[in-house]
Amino acid sequence: MSTRLATGGRLTDRSKQVKFQFNGQHMRGVAGDTLASALLANGQLMMGRSFKYHRPRGPVASGAEEPNALVNLGKGARFEPNQRATTTELFDGLTASSQNHWPSLQFDIGGINTHLSRVLPAGFYYKMFIHPRPLWKHVYEPFIRRSAGLGAAPDAETVDGDTYEHFYAFTDVLVLGGGVAGLQAALTAASSGAQVLLLEQNAHWGGRTPVDGGEIDGKPAAVWISDTVQALEAMENVTLRLRTMGAGVYDHGYVLGYERLTDHAPETPGPRHRLWRIRAQQIVTATGAIERPLSFAGNDVPGVLLASAVRDYVVNYGVSIGDRTVVVTNNDDAYRTAICLHEHGLTVPAIIDARQNGGGALMAQAEALGIKVLKGRAIAKVKGSRKVTGVAICAQAGEGGVLDVIPCDAVAMSGGWSPVVHLWSHCGGKLTWDDTNVFFRPDLAKAPTSHDGAPFVIPAGAANGHMHLGATLTDATTAGSSAASAAGHQPRSTVLPKAVAEAEAAIMAVWLMPQGATVALRSKAWLDFQNDVKVSDIQLAAQEGYESVEHAKRYTTLGMATDQGKLSNINGLATLSAALGEAIPAVGTTTFRPPYTPISMGSIAGQARGEIFQPVRQTPLHSWHEAHDVNWEPVGQWRRPYSFVRAGETVEQSVHREVTATRDSLGLLDASTLGKIIVKGPDAGKFLDMLYTNMMSTLPVGKCRYGLMCTENGFLMDDGVVARMSDDTWLCHTTTGGAERIHAHMEEWLQTEWWDYKVWCANVTEHYAQIAVVGPNARKLLEKLGGMDVSRETLPFMQWVEGTLGGFPVRIFRISFSGELSYEIAVPASQGLALWSRLHADGAEWNATPYGTEALHIMRAEKGFIMIGDETDGTVIPQDLGLSLAISKKKADYLGKRAHARSHMTDPARWQLVGLETVDGSVLQDGALAVAAGKNLNQQRHTQGRVTSTYHSPTLNKGIAMGLVLNGPDRMGEVLDFTKLDGTTVKATIVSPVFFDPEGEKQNV
Amino acid sequence: MSEPVSALNRATFDGLAHVQEAGLQGMITLRGTVLDEGFAKAVSDVTGLALPGQRGVVSGGDSTLVWMSPDELLLLCPHGDTSDRVAKLTAALGDTHALVVDVSDARAIFTLSGPQLREVVAKLAPVDMSPAAFQPGTVRRTRFAQVAAAVWLSDAETAQIICFRSVAPYMFALLCNAATPGTAVGIF
C-alpha cells in the first residue's frame, strides 16, 4: 500500500495539514503536496479507470505526462473534468472525484470490457458498428456514448465562476523551462543585457535535478538552483514566472504562455489563468525529457510507475508507492530509484536489467548496497489486478517462460528517456533519431525559421538530448549565448558551471519485454494507458495495412488521449516499425501540435465574456431606446430597435402600430447607423462615377441622388443616397454596417489602383445622430421647431439644406425610404439625444411614434424599395432588380461594367424582381421557392423563382412579398406555386413590386 | 442649441489605473500631403504647432496634433472651438488639395493614468508597452481587444486612448476589466 514515510518530502511542509475530499471521503495531505501525492499518502493508489476497458488505473507518472490519474475537480461554478492529479497542487477544501466508472471506482460494470478485450481489438468500433446502418444512430451510438468518455461535462447552465485575461509580452529571449538548463540558458542570455523571460510550468525551479542529484560548482544541485534563481531575480532585464507553461510555439516567434495564477489557491482574487501572447526574437526550449514505460504484460496495473516518478514521490513528497519495489530497466538511470528507495529504508527485492551485462557505476553502487541485480532478465508478467502483488521474471531474450516470481507492491520501470521536443517541433523543427541514446532529438540543422529566414528556436539541455548534468549545463550555456547574439546582444563570457554526476553505461533498446513475448503477453502489454492501446493492437494495425504512423495512430487511437501520447508515442512507433520491419526513423513520428498540455477554454477566451464578449455598437440615442420598451435587433455589431413594444402588445402588434402611426401621421426613426462618408477633391466626381453605377459627377450642389455600387464581379454590394455638398465635395450614405466596408473599398481603389486621383475621403458616420422624421405631419413638426424653411418649394424631394433647427445645428436631407413625406436630420452626436427628445415631445400633438427596423422594412417593401441583403445575396446584379435606370449608359467605365457584359449576366433567363401576392391573402414564407414542372436528377422539383422579402402589410391588410422570378416582369398576373415548410404549396400572383402609392403622391408633397 | 454630451459623460473607474472617459474633445481630421509645404504651413499657422513626424504627437497650448498616417493628421482642440478651427484651417488651406472635417462627436477619448497603466494597455493591445519601446510623443494605432483604437502617452503616467463613439461603452468596460484591482501582472 502506498503511504507517507516518516520523514522526507523536499517540497512539503508537514507542519501544515491540508484537508480535501476524494469521492466524498475526507482526507488529509500536507502543504506542498500534489493531489496525486496526497492520495498516495492516503493509500489511494487507484485514481480512475481507463477509457475503453475500464481497467483500474493508478498514476504512472508524477508530472505533466500523466495519462491515468485524471479527476473531476471542484464543484458548481468551478467544476472542471480531466484534471491531472499529478500537476494539481493540493489546497484546503479541494474536492475531487474519479472518472469513467459506474457505479463506483472500486466496482465498475464497464470493467467487463477487459474480459472482452480479445473481441474488442483495434478498429473494433469501426468494424463492428458499421452495419446495419440504422442501428448506429438508435442503438450503437447511444450505448457507446454512455460507456465511453472521461470526466463529466460541466453543467451547461452554470457559468464559469472564474475570470481570465490575456497579456501581450515582447522579449528578446524567451526561455521555456526552468530546470537547470533553462536557468543556465537564461543566466547566460541575460548577461548580454538582452531582455529575458523565463517560464516554468511547475511551482518550483530546478526541474528534476534536485531529485536526481549531482553537484554543480561544488554545491549540491539544489543550492546552485536557488543561488541562480536569486541571481536572475536581481537582474532588471529578467522576468521569471512559475506555474507558466510554454503552451505553443508559432510563426515568427509567437508563443502562448499559460499562467495558472489561482489553481492552487482558488479564493485568491484576480484572474484564474492568464494567457501570455508573447513575441520573442529567440526561444530557448529547455523542456527536459520524459521517461518511457517498458512494454511488458500487466504494465498498466496500479502500482507500476515510471522509475523517475517513484523516486519523485519519495524525495519530493515523502510518499512511497509500496514497501517492496521491483525496478525494471534497460538503462542506468533507474538504478537511482533503487538507490533512493534503499536510502529511504524501503526494500528493493531486485533490479531487473534487460541488458546482458547490466549497467555501470550506478549498478556497482546498488550492488554495494546489497541490492540484487538480475541481468539479461525481463518481467514476463505483473501479478495482481487492482494492485501489484508480484512480478514473474523471465529472460529478456526469450518468449516469457517464467523463471521466478518475486512478491512486491510496486514496480518502477524505465525504458529510457525521450527529450521533450514538442515546442521545438510545433513550428516546424525537425527531429533526428539517435541510435546510441535511443531517442529522437532535435535536428539542429533543421530548426524552425522566422520572418528573416533565420532559426528562432534553440533547444537546450535534456530537451536537446543531453542527459548528463555536465553536458546539459554546457549545452544550455551555448544555447543561452546563441540566443542572445541572434537577438542582437553580445553575450559576455560566462563561466561554465562545473558539474559532477555519475557516468552512465549505454542503454539498450527494448521495445517489448521479453523480446519474443507470446500473443497472450503482448495483448496485455500496454502502450497507451488511457486509451487502452496495447502492443498487439499496433501489430494488428500494421498487419491490416495501416503502415503510415499517422494512420496507425488514428486506427488504434494510440496517443489520441488527453496526454497526446507523451508516454506512448515513441513506444508505439517503435512497435509499428518492428512490425513493419523498418527502421524507426523511416517510419517517422506523428505531428506535434500545440498546446503542450491542455489549456483552459477560459484562458483562450480571456476577457471576452459577458458584456465584453464582443463590441456592441450603440447609437447616440441608445439610452432613450433602452428606457422606452425597446425590442433590440442586432444589425452587425449595432443594436437597433426592432420595435418598441408597449405593455399588453405583441411584437407584431407593436410593428403594425408603428407602421400605421407613421403612414397616418408621424413616425420617428433612429437612422444614425447609416454610413456617411465625405469624398472631396478635384477628382472626386470622376472617382464616384467609377464607384457607382450611375453618374454622380453631374449631381448639382444641394441635391441628392440614389446610387448603386457593384463589385468588379458586377454584383450589388451597397446602395444609398449621395448628396453633393459643394463643388468638390460629396457625402455618400451607405447601408447600416456598410460604412467601414465601403470606406475601406474607397480607400482600396484610391490607394492601389487610382493613386493618381486627387481625392480624400473621411468616414464621418459616427459624428452624427441621424433622425428620420416621417409621415404626413413631418413638415409640421419641423416647422414647429422652427429656424429653417422646409417647405415644398424651398426644400423639395431629393434636396438637402444646412441650418439651425430649433437651435440645433443640422443638415436636413429630404429623402424617403418609406414613401412618406420624410426628412432625415443629421445633428452632431453630442446633441442627438436632445434633438430626438425634443422631436418626440414636440411631436406629441401628432402622436409622434418612434419606430424600429421592422416597420422600416415593411414600409419600404410596400413601396417596392429593395434592401441590400434581402433582395441581394452576392449573386444579384442591378439589372435583376429592375434598376437598369440607375446604370449609366454614358459612362465608359465603372466598377462592375465589364462584368455586366459577361454572357451569364446578360442572360435573359436570369430571375428578375417582381411583387408577389398570395391568392388567399396569407404571408409567403421567407425564402420560399416557386416550383416548376418536373424534377432534376436528384429528384428535387425544378424551381423558377424565390421570395426575397415577405411581410404582412398593415396598410393593405394582406401579405405582400418581393421575389426573383424567371421572366417575372413579363408574367404579370400569372399564378405560381410557392413552397411551405410543411411540404405543401401556396399560390401567389405575380404583381408589380410597388404595392402602395405607385405614383409617389405621398412623398412629393 | 442644447448642452452637448460626450458618449459616456465622463464616467470613471479606479483600479490598477484610473480610467476616465475624458468628456467632450474637439477633433478635426486633416487629410493632405503632409510633406506638401502649403499644407504644412497652413496647419502650422493655424495650430501654432510644428507638424509631427511619423507616428509623432505634438502638443502646445490647447492643441495637439497626432500623426495618423502619411496623409492624415488629427487635431485635438477644445470642443467649443472646433467650428472656428475648421473654418480657419479651410481658409488657410485655400486651394491646397486637402480635407478638413470635424469628427469630434465621431469618437470617444479616454484617459488612463497611474503607474500601472502600461499593464492595463498590454492586456488589450498587441503592442510592446515596455518603457524601452513606448514613450510619450509617439502614437500607436492598433486594436484594443476587438476594436480599433489609437493610444499615446501624454506623460509618463497618463495615456490617451481614442476609439469610435459607438464602442465607447465597450472600451470603457474593457479598460475597467483590465484594471480590476488585484490583477497586476508585475512586469513593467
Add this chain to the structure above:
Amino acid sequence: MLILTCPYCGVKAEETELHGGGEAHLTRFGPESSDEAFEGYLFQRENPKGVHFERWRHAQGCGKWFHAARCTVTLEVFGTYSAQTSEPPQNIRDAISAKRPGWTWRSFA
C-alpha cells in the same frame, strides 16, 4: 502568426492588426477587354510554393494598403513596399534573389 512591417507607418504589426488582400500586381481589365483577359484579372491567381507577392492592409492601424514579398513555404518575409507600384521594386527583387536565386513569379524574376 505573421509579423509584417507597414512601410507607411513603420509599425511592426502582427497578423491580427492586418488584413490580407490576396495576390499583388494584378492588372485591371475593364470594358471592352476580352473574356479571357477579364477572366484572368478576376479569377486566375498564382498559388506558388515559394516566392509570392501579396497585398495587405494595415487595417487596425494607419489604414494603408501595402505589398509584401514572402515565401509561402517558410513564411520568410523578403520585404514590404508601397502599394503605389505595379511591379516589385528592384531592392525587393534583389533581396529575394539573395535568398532564393533563380526565383520567378508571373513575369517577374
